[in-house]
Amino acid sequence: MSERVPDHLDETGAPCARHPAISDATLYQLAMVGSRAPAFHHDxxxxxxxxxxxxxxLTELTENGDPQVVRAIETALEASRExxxxxxxxxxxxxxAARTRIAMRELVARAAERVxxxxxxxxxxxxxxxxxxxxxxxxxxxxxxxxxxxxxxRSLAVEAAPAASAVDLVLHSSPLPAPSVNEAVAIASFVAAREGGRLWCSTAGDRMTIRLPAG
Amino acid sequence: MSERVPDHLDETGAPCARHPAISDATLYQLAMVGSRAPAFHHDxxxxxxxxxxxxxxLTELTENGDPQVVRAIETALEASRExxxxxxxxxxxxxxAARTRIAMRELVARAAERVxxxxxxxxxxxxxxxxxxxxxxxxxxxxxxxxxxxxxxRSLAVEAAPAASAVDLVLHSSPLPAPSVNEAVAIASFVAAREGGRLWCSTAGDRMTIRLPAG
Structure with missing residues (x-):
């Protein structure tokens, strides 16, 4: 047995009361899905x-043919590329992942668009x-x-501020907790720590801060 | 912090010396990949x-047309179905996953085919x-x-034997250890335990046994 990586903390350094720790069963379940990924990607x-x-x-066979056919092939190719x-x-x-310099604004825009x-x-x-x-x-x-x-x-108020050799991204949390959020926060916290940063919540539960190394 | 699910043991009940425990970093890395799966599947x-x-x-537009075109569309459709x-x-x-009765032979055949x-x-x-x-x-x-x-x-000698309310599948391990096997064994061990079974290695390192509940 080994000690678990600590879950994320609040601003006082105590374990966050708003997002309970991830359970072993959940962590291993997610890892099980992740362990299938390389073979799945390959297939x-x-x-x-x-x-x-x-x-x-098909593109070659139907060159200069029916425009409807050409268009349908192009749609199928576009879906394959996506x-x-x-x-x-x-x-x-x-x-x-190699560490790369990226503007916090760009990073936040990409992440927010996904969800x-x-x-x-x-x-x-x-x-x-x-x-x-x-x-x-x-x-x-x-x-x-x-x-x-x-x-x-959904919309979310965010702000970014420079810290010592880092940038803090503050998310102003919605008062409504999303379902099964603790596993999401645990994973996000792990990634932030692995990158040399940190994730923490305010004790009032109205803010979550993600600190990442400045570049 | 919480105690980790114990890693798999050997036949004497001691931690398996052949496959070191999975590290927190590896477990969380796999869980991170797994946590992306639902959104990835949806997209x-x-x-x-x-x-x-x-x-x-395309199938409709090219009905009764050039057999080469019809065949290429069928190939593309088959790939999409796969x-x-x-x-x-x-x-x-x-x-x-709902528990279902399945012959051990069939289960082993499907698993072996994948790898x-x-x-x-x-x-x-x-x-x-x-x-x-x-x-x-x-x-x-x-x-x-x-x-x-x-x-x-690769080929592998296996045998299955009934145990009390269970079936033991014995894998006669190759003497050559595969790379990064400890995470694979840790995940396999977790799944076996969650199903009410157990995975263990022989101390000699020549056999791995997976016990699953009989159905």
């Missing part, structure tokens, strides 16, 4: 390759961080999804 | 639906287990992959 990529070859052949892009994003998560949340709050382009983009985008998406609560047409 | 399913609609339209089947298998892993291992050893069809098929197939695939070692054209 999908191979099927996708066969699909694109068939569509390329599937491939989704696959590549997921694959990047399974690999060690359909519109973020409010101006962020200076001068605030950039040095992190693994794939895992941190996913971690921020989890954190923003939790902080934005439930419902449709 | 892939949506793109795949658009793709199949375009291919169905992609969809892969997606459904992965989705099943993220959901609670390209040919299993040797006759198994009676009378030996059946009552388990969640999706997670246990994945767990057995991980265990078989580890036990079969590395190399091409």
């Amino acid at each position: 999908c990529a191979s099927k996708l390759q066969g699909l694109v070859m068939a569509l390329d052949e 599937l491939n892009a989704l696959l590549n994003i997921n694959r990047a998560l399974t690999r060690p 359909g949340v519109s973020v409010q709050g101006a962020m200076s382009d001068a605030l950039s961080v040095m992190i693994g983009v794939a895992p941190v985008t996913h971690a921020l998406a989890l954190a923003i999804d939790v902080a934005a609560g439930s419902g449709r047409g | 892939c399913a949506s793109k795949l639906q658009g793709l199949v609609m375009a291919l169905d339209e 992609l969809n089947a892969l997606l459904n298998i992965n989705r099943a892993l993220t959901r609670p 390209g291992v040919s299993v040797q050893g006759a198994m009676s069809d009378a030996l059946s287990v009552m388990i969640g098929v999706a997670p246990v197939t994945h767990a057995l695939a991980l265990a078989i992959d580890v036990a079969a070692g590395s190399g091409r054209g």
